[in-house]
Every structure is written in C-alpha cells, then in structure tokens.
Amino acid sequence: MILAIDWAVFIEKFILIVSVVSGSLVIAMYSTYVERKVAAVLQDRRGPSRAGPFGILQPLADGLKLFFKEEIIPNFSSKFLFILGPCLAMLTAMMIGAVIPWGNKIHLFDRDISLQIADINIGILYVFGVVSMGVYGIMIGGWASNNKFSLLGALRAASQIISYELAMGIALIALLMVTGTLSLKEMVGGQMDHWWNIFKQPLGFLIFLICAFAECNRTPFDLAEAENELVGGYHTEYSSMKLGFYLFAEYINMFLSSAVMVSLYFGGYDIPFVNDVNLAENIGTNWAAILQGLVLFGKIVFFLFLFMWVRWTIPRFRYDQLMNLGWKILIPLALFNMLVTGALILLKQNNWHF
Amino acid sequence: MKALTNKAEVVSRKPMTWWERMYLPAILKGMAITFSHIFKKKPTINYPEKTRPFSPVFRGLQILNRDEEGREKCTACGLCAVACPAEAITMEAAERQPGEEHLYKEEKYAAKYEINMLRCIFCGFCEEACPKDAVYLSETFAPSNFQRKGFIYGKDDLLIPHPLEQPEAFAKAKGSRTKHPEGHGNEH
Numbered sequence: 001m002i003l004a005i006d007w008a009v010f011i012e013k014f015i016l017i018v019s020v021v022s023g024s025l026v027i028a029m030y031s032t033y034v035e036r037k038v039a040a041v042l043q044d045r046r047g048p049s050r051a052g053p054f055g056i057l058q059p060l061a062d063g064l065k066l067f068f069k070e071e072i073i074p075n076f077s078s079k080f081l082f083i084l085g086p087c088l089a090m091l092t093a094m095m096i097g098a099v100i101p102w103g104n105k106i107h108l109f110d111r112d113i114s115l116q117i118a119d120i121n122i123g124i125l126y127v128f129g130v131v132s133m134g135v136y137g138i139m140i141g142g143w144a145s146n147n148k149f150s151l152l153g154a155l156r157a158a159s160q161i162i163s164y165e166l167a168m169g170i171a172l173i174a175l176l177m178v179t180g181t182l183s184l185k186e187m188v189g190g191q192m193d194h195w196w197n198i199f200k201q202p203l204g205f206l207i208f209l210i211c212a213f214a215e216c217n218r219t220p221f222d223l224a225e226a227e228n229e230l231v232g233g234y235h236t237e238y239s240s241m242k243l244g245f246y247l248f249a250e251y252i253n254m255f256l257s258s259a260v261m262v263s264l265y266f267g268g269y270d271i272p273f274v275n276d277v278n279l280a281e282n283i284g285t286n287w288a289a290i291l292q293g294l295v296l297f298g299k300i301v302f303f304l305f306l307f308m309w310v311r312w313t314i315p316r317f318r319y320d321q322l323m324n325l326g327w328k329i330l331i332p333l334a335l336f337n338m339l340v341t342g343a344l345i346l347l348k349q350n351n352w353h354f
Numbered sequence: 355m356k357a358l359t360n361k362a363e364v365v366s367r368k369p370m371t372w373w374e375r376m377y378l379p380a381i382l383k384g385m386a387i388t389f390s391h392i393f394k395k396k397p398t399i400n401y402p403e404k405t406r407p408f409s410p411v412f413r414g415l416q417i418l419n420r421d422e423e424g425r426e427k428c429t430a431c432g433l434c435a436v437a438c439p440a441e442a443i444t445m446e447a448a449e450r451q452p453g454e455e456h457l458y459k460e461e462k463y464a465a466k467y468e469i470n471m472l473r474c475i476f477c478g479f480c481e482e483a484c485p486k487d488a489v490y491l492s493e494t495f496a497p498s499n500f501q502r503k504g505f506i507y508g509k510d511d512l513l514i515p516h517p518l519e520q521p522e523a524f525a526k527a528k529g530s531r532t533k534h535p536e537g538h539g540n541e542h
Contacts, residue, residue: 042388044394045398309385
C-alpha cells in the first residue's frame with residue numbers, strides 16, 4: 001500500500017531534520033563569533049573577549065540584543081512582503097541542508113540510517129533551485145522596504161546572483177560530465193577512496209568557488225550591502241530580529257555552500273588517505289560514521305575560514321568590475337572548461353590513452 | 355624638478371601583464387600576508403585587567419596624604435590653590451580642637467578641600483607647591499561620572515585610606531610613583 005507510513009522512517013527523518021536544522025543554526029551562530037575572532041586575529045586585534053571565557057557567549061549576547069531591539073516596520077512599506085523577505089531568506093538558506101550527505105550511515109536499533117535527509121536523484125539541481133530562490137528573500141525585502149537604497153541593494157544582489165549562477169552552473173556541468181550523476185550521495189560515493197573531484201576539475205572548482213562567494217554575498221562580492229554607497233543595502237530598513245534573520249541567513253548560506261563545495265569537490269565525508277570501507281569493517285559502522293562526520297566538519301570549517309579569510313583580505317569590487325568578471329571572464333572560462341572536459345571524456349571513451 | 359629626497363618613485367603607468375591581470379597570484383599574496391598576521395604579537399593591553407606600565411613621573415588624580423600614624427598632613431595653607439593654573443582647587447580651613455590630635459597633624463587643617471577634576475590639567479604644580487607633602491598626584495586616572503558635579507572631588511574622594519587601618523588600600527592609592535624626581539626642593 002502506498003499510503004502506509006513507515007513510522008520508523010518518519011521518526012528517523014524527523015530527528016535528522018531537527019538535528020540538521022538546529023545544527024546549522026548553531027554553526028551559523030558561532031560563525032558570527034568566529035568571523036569576528038578571525039577578523040580580529042587577521043588585523044592584530046583580540047576580538048570579542050568579554051562575554052564568557054574567550055567571549056564564547058558573544059553570539060548569545062548578540063542574539064539577545066537583536067531580540068530586544070525595537071521592531072520597526074516602515075509606514076510606506078508593504079507589510080506582508082516586508083515580513084516575508086527575511087523569512088524567505090532564512091527558509092531557502094535552511095532548505096539546502098536537506099540533500100547534503102552528512103555521513104554514510106549509522107546502524108541503530110537494527111536499522112541502517114542514512115545520514116542524509118533526502119537522497120533525491122537530482123540533488124544538485126535541487127540545490128541550484130533553492131539557491132536561486134534565495135534571491136527572492138533579498139529582492140522582496142529590498143522592494144518591500146520602499147526605500148531607494150534598499151531597492152538598489154536588492155537589484156544589485158539579484159543581478160549579481162543571476163549572473164554568477166550561470167558561470168556556476170556551467171562549471172558544474174563539467175563536473176557532472178565527470179561524475180555522471182546528479183545525486184550528491186553518489187557524487188560523494190564516487191570520490192570515496194578515489195581521487196577527489198578537485199583533481200579532476202581544478203579550474204571548475206575555482207570558478208565554482210568564486211561563484212559561491214558571489215552567491216553568498218560575501219566580500220569581495222558584497223555589493224548588495226555596500227554600506228559606503230547604499231547605507232545598509234537591502235536591509236537598510238530592517239531592524240530587530242528581521243535584520244538578524246538576514247544576517248543569519250548569510251551565515252547559514254556560507255555554511256551550507258561550504259558543505260556543498262566539500263561534497264562536490266573535496267570528497268564529502270571521505271577521510272583522506274584512509275580506506276573508508278576497511279575502516280568501517282574494522283571499527284564498526286557507527287564509529288566510522290562519527291569519524292567521517294568529524295572529517296566532513298573539519299573540511300567545512302576550513303571553507304568557512306576561507307570565506308572569512310578572503311573577506312578580511314580583499315576589498316570590494318566596483319560594480320562594473322563585478323559584471324566584467326562574471327560575464328566576460330568566468331562564463332567563457334567555464335565554457336572552455338566544459339569543452340575541454342567533454343573532449344577529454346570523449347577521447348577517453350574512444351580508448352585514446354594518455 | 356629636483357627631488358628633495360631619494361625616496362621619490364616614478365609611478366609606473368605600464369599596462370598590466372597577463373600574469374598580473376590574472377589577479378589570482380596577487381590575491382594569494384595578499385592572503386598570505388593576512389594569514390601571517392595570525393601569528394603576530396597583539397599589541398592590545400586588556401585594559402581593566404592589565405594596565406600599561408607608567409613612567410615614574412606619571413601624573414594622575416590627586417590624593418591627600420596622611421602621615422605614618424594616619425593623620426592628615428594638609429594645613430589648608432592655600433599654596434596649592436595659588437599655584438594651580440587652572441584654578442581647580444578650593445579649600446576652607448579650620449582649627450584643630452583639643453582631642454583631634456590623632457586626626458590632624460598640625461593645628462590647622464582643611465575642613466573642605468575640593469578639586470574640580472574637569473578643570474584640573476594634571477600639571478602637578480599643586481604637588482610642587484605643597485610645603486607639607488600633603489597633596490600628591492597618584493597613578494590613578496580616568497575619572498568617570500554621569501554628572502558634572504560628580505567630577506568635583508571632595509575630601510572623601512581625595513583622602514588616602516588610613517595607613518594603619520587599611521594598609522593595602524593605602525599602598526595601592528599611594529602607588530609606586532616617585533615624587534619630585536628632579537628634586538624641586540619644595541618639600542624641605
């Protein structure tokens with residue numbers, strides 16, 4: 001019967017969803033702290049150090065502060081959309097976590113539980129769809145504010161994300177030709193105990209990385225919130241936790257795009273230099289899953305650090321430079337990469353040996 | 355035109371080479387520079403917990419000194435008020451009554467002694483003018499208050515803690531500052 005619900009699956013998925021959502025929230029929370037710490041360290045400062053030991057409670061203090069701020073909805077704004085904006089930003093940011101494989105599987109109560117919320121066979125397309133929806137959060141928020149600067153910021157964000165999505169998609173096509181699958185789980189599986197995709201697609205990865213920075217609205221591509229030109233960008237009119245949601249969504253986006261990048265190019269939860277299958281046989285599936293999860297987390301943390309490192313190194317682009325880079329450099333490069341990859345695959349299939 | 359120094363450098367207007375136009379090497383170089391800053395020593399001093407070491411001639415807030423037995427040294431002679439270029443000091447004198455010998459060192463003492471810390475320029479002339487070694491610039495600094503009247507320090511703010519009753523507070527208020535390092539000779 002189709003409608004018969006397997007309650008065990010229901011419960012296990014529910015627990016998984018709750019833990020992924022709360023996990024990404026906590027990580028986003030602490031990314032704000034780490035961001036400030038990294039910024040401080042790179043600039044020879046000390047960073048937050050007052051709230052708790054080493055300032056570890058700083059995110060809580062920030063969150064509390066945002067909650068207690070006055071909530072202002074401008075008179076001339078479109079109220080429904082004004083509230084919908086940050087909600088959408090947050091929602092789309094969280095939705096990406098559904099298809100990322102956080103680990104292989106664990107064995108509990110005589111069941112193999114896959115550590116992925118939904119292994120859909122078009123996983124990466126889903127990611128792209130959700131990411132493109134993310135621009136609605138910014139666009140709606142900026143438009144509903146009824147403020148020139150917000151609108152300008154939102155327009156910038158929209159055009160930037162759309163332009164960079166193209167190059168990102170083309171870079172990804174080359175990767176898909178190599179892996180031959182759209183499912184993130186299978187992509188990670190293909191990299192297990194083999195060469196990671198970064199070695200097969202270095203140029204593609206570089207393009208993907210640059211585009212990921214642009215998609216997350218991070219420096220050097222944070223023109224949507226260029227405070228010296230646009231007051232505050234698309235969230236000029238936002239206050240209290242609605243602003244907090246926007247800022248939070250940026251960090252969740254950062255975390256999950258790091259996760260996507262790791263899954264696509266850096267072997268996901270593959271432990272480098274270790275044969276994972278043998279490891280799972282030796283120390284048990286569960287321990288192997290925990291180790292793999294930690295390794296995945298380490299890789300993600302590295303990418304988060306990279307995001308921050310770049311932010312505190314490189315100044316912001318000018319808008320025409322941004323568009324030049326996107327349309328005149330990255331897209332041709334991505335096309336070239338796709339062409340070369342395709343040619344190489346064809347040659348290999350025709351038994352041309354290198 | 356002749357350059358004044360040999361530091362002048364001609365600005366290069368050469369178009370960038372292909373390598374330079376790639377920007378990636380330059381970005382990596384920049385990132386290496388920022389990364390190296392992680393390992394640099396931080397110049398920050400965690401202020402309330404740690405303070406910068408002061409020079410021996412540092413001039414902070416005034417204190418009114420007591421002698422070893424805890425008696426107030428000030429005789430309200432007014433020399434500090436006269437010496438004060440900012441006119442921050444006012445005082446009222448009173449006569450010591452019999453039975454108050456343990457409180458005041460001399461027959462006359464300051465019943466009221468006020469320094470307006472907003473006017474004070476911390477020049478240290480009061481300290482130099484004082485013949486009794488009574489007013490003394492400490493190592494305490496940065497007075498803060500919500501109201502202007504809070505900056506007018508009276509005797510209860512200025513008097514040093516009792517050396518016999520609160521020896522630790524006394525030593526802390528007195529600090530390690532050397533008085534009159536140049537030896538102006540006023541104290542003799």
